[in-house]
Amino acid sequence: MNNKSENPAYCGLSQAQLDSHWMPFTGNRQFKQDPRLIVSAEGKYYTDALGRKIFDGLSGLWTCGAGHSRPEITEAIAKQAKELDYSPAFQFGHPKSFELSHRITELMPEGLNRVFFTGSGSESVETALKIARGYWRKKGLPSKTRFIGRSKGYHGVNFGGISVGGIGANRAIYGQGIEAAHLPHTMLPENKFCKGMPTEGAYLAEEIEEMVALYDASNIAAVIVEPLAGSAGVIPPPVGYLKRLRELCTKHNILLIFDEVITAYGRMGSNTGAEEFGAVPDIMTTAKQLTNGVVPMGAVIAKQEIYDTFMEQGGPDYMLELPHGYTYSAHPVACAAALATLDILEKEQLPQRVKGMSPQFQEMLHSLKGTQHITDIRNYGFAGALSIDARDGQPAIRPYEIAMKMWEKGFYVRYGGDTIQLGLPFTTDLSEIDSLVNALGDTLKEVD
Numbered sequence: 402m403n404n405k406s407e408n409p410a411y412c413g414l415s416q417a418q419l420d421s422h423w424m425p426f427t428g429n430r431q432f433k434q435d436p437r438l439i440v441s442a443e444g445k446y447y448t449d450a451l452g453r454k455i456f457d458g459l460s461g462l463w464t465c466g467a468g469h470s471r472p473e474i475t476e477a478i479a480k481q482a483k484e485l486d487y488s489p490a491f492q493f494g495h496p497k498s499f500e501l502s503h504r505i506t507e508l509m510p511e512g513l514n515r516v517f518f519t520g521s522g523s524e525s526v527e528t529a530l531k532i533a534r535g536y537w538r539k540k541g542l543p544s545k546t547r548f549i550g551r552s553k554g555y556h557g558v559n560f561g562g563i564s565v566g567g568i569g570a571n572r573a574i575y576g577q578g579i580e581a582a583h584l585p586h587t588m589l590p591e592n593k594f595c596k597g598m599p600t601e602g603a604y605l606a607e608e609i610e611e612m613v614a615l616y617d618a619s620n621i622a623a624v625i626v627e628p629l630a631g632s633a634g635v636i637p638p639p640v641g642y643l644k645r646l647r648e649l650c651t652k653h654n655i656l657l658i659f660d661e662v663i664t665a666y667g668r669m670g671s672n673t674g675a676e677e678f679g680a681v682p683d684i685m686t687t688a689k690q691l692t693n694g695v696v697p698m699g700a701v702i703a704k705q706e707i708y709d710t711f712m713e714q715g716g717p718d719y720m721l722e723l724p725h726g727y728t729y730s731a732h733p734v735a736c737a738a739a740l741a742t743l744d745i746l747e748k749e750q751l752p753q754r755v756k757g758m759s760p761q762f763q764e765m766l767h768s769l770k771g772t773q774h775i776t777d778i779r780n781y782g783f784a785g786a787l788s789i790d791a792r793d794g795q796p797a798i799r800p801y802e803i804a805m806k807m808w809e810k811g812f813y814v815r816y817g818g819d820t821i822q823l824g825l826p827f828t829t830d831l832s833e834i835d836s837l838v839n840a841l842g843d844t845l846k847e848v849d
């Protein structure tokens with residue numbers, strides 16, 4: 402045992418053990434000098450290696466809205482693992498995946514009723530992009546291959562996702578992607594400190610016309626956007642923007658994909674962002690909250706006409722209609738976790754709870770306006786973010802310092818780029834929002 406492993410913060414791990422894990426989206430060198438280890442979780446709180454209770458201000462990574470260690474979910478998983486731990490995903494099935502797919506369609510806007518299962522948000526995005534290209538080929542329009550994403554968009558980390566994604570840092574070192582172009586983002590200066598959906602910016606959807614003029618609709622497969630951009634720092638759509646995107650995609654025969662990996666299953670105060678913002682895509686990607694984060698799973702939901710096109714053009718019945726799928730597609734344990742999660746969301750009316758409390762969250766969050774370093778505040782449902790002024794031209798350092806100080810004070814918040822992000826558990830009460838916002842206010846005053 403070296404000295405470090407005697408420090409309780411290390412949970413008995415040696416430096417060699419720490420070094421062996423190449424951690425995702427993490428400053429590995431910094432983390433391994435000062436690890437932040439979480440050892441258990443219950444409800445809205447984590448316990449760290451030192452036994453401190455920490456409020457989960459991002460619901461995991463936007464995953465655990467129903468709270469941690471819900472017995473309904475953990476028991477469903479245990480039962481499922483005992484009964485049927487795995488069943489081959491290809492050419493065979495198990496009952497729970499059909500139960501779950503039907504259940505998901507009940508939460509979807511009218512017309513989205515065919516569900517393809519994946520293991521994550523990134524896999525959901527790749528699946529949606531492949532379905533879009535394959536669809537046009539099956540329709541006899543094989544040149545429709547280009548995608549249109551949006552600046553600041555996040556669509557996971559696989560090659561398709563980073564190609565349509567609009568976060569430069571996530572693409573910079575990976576070379577050639579797939580053919581994509583990008584709409585402008587909707588974070589306009591005149592919308593700063595706007596509560597909920599900004600009023601300005603619907604006109605930015607007209608940029609589709611420019612893309613069509615440049616590439617021609619005959620070469621464009623789909624537009625993919627997050628209804629509310631999450632990772633870039635909670636950017637709600639301008640009033641009318643998504644409806645206009647929908648109209649223009651329909652006009653030009655381009656598929657519209659909503660990436661709802663963060664927004665589906667309650668966080669917006671509705672079952673989906675599509676429902677909340679009143680625009681229906683042709684394909685929707687989901688993950689995260691589907692299983693309350695407990696088992697990895699994603700789901701892609703397509704309009705029936707898309708599914709039917711693959712079936713009709715599928716050749717003889719024994720042939721595959723879509724050569725695509727994951728070893729863990731519709732994993733039985735993930736299906737059990739998802740069914741238990743959707744039960745909780747419904748029984749406890751959690752989306753409705755989010756909707757009911759979001760005005761108070763909004764007011765409390767915006768009460769921080771005027772505190773030093775804050776250059777913008779944005780929110781919708783139980784998602785919120787602060788933009789933070791750069792220090793000496795370095796946008797990322799202050800959010801990092803703020804998040805670390807918040808951790809010391811017993812609050813987990815997400816820092817990324819020049820933002821601090823909040824994704825409250827759906828069961829958060831007013832006193833918890835109050836403590837969180839107060840701690841943020843104090844912390845902003847403490848950092849220089």
Ligand code: PXG
Nearest residue numbers: 462521522523555556557632660662663815
């Ligand atoms: N699409 C969207 C819209 C997402 O938000 C993904 C795809 C990828 O999902 P997976 O499961 O492959 O990570 C996401 C994931 C953050 C944060 O702090 C956001 C995500 C992941 C981790 C952190 O904003 N979004």
Ligand code: PLP
Nearest residue numbers: 490520524725726727728729730
């Ligand atoms: N790589 C190899 C060598 C494989 O055999 C497989 C699956 O069989 C994969 C990658 C894909 O793995 P998954 O289906 O879990 O995405």
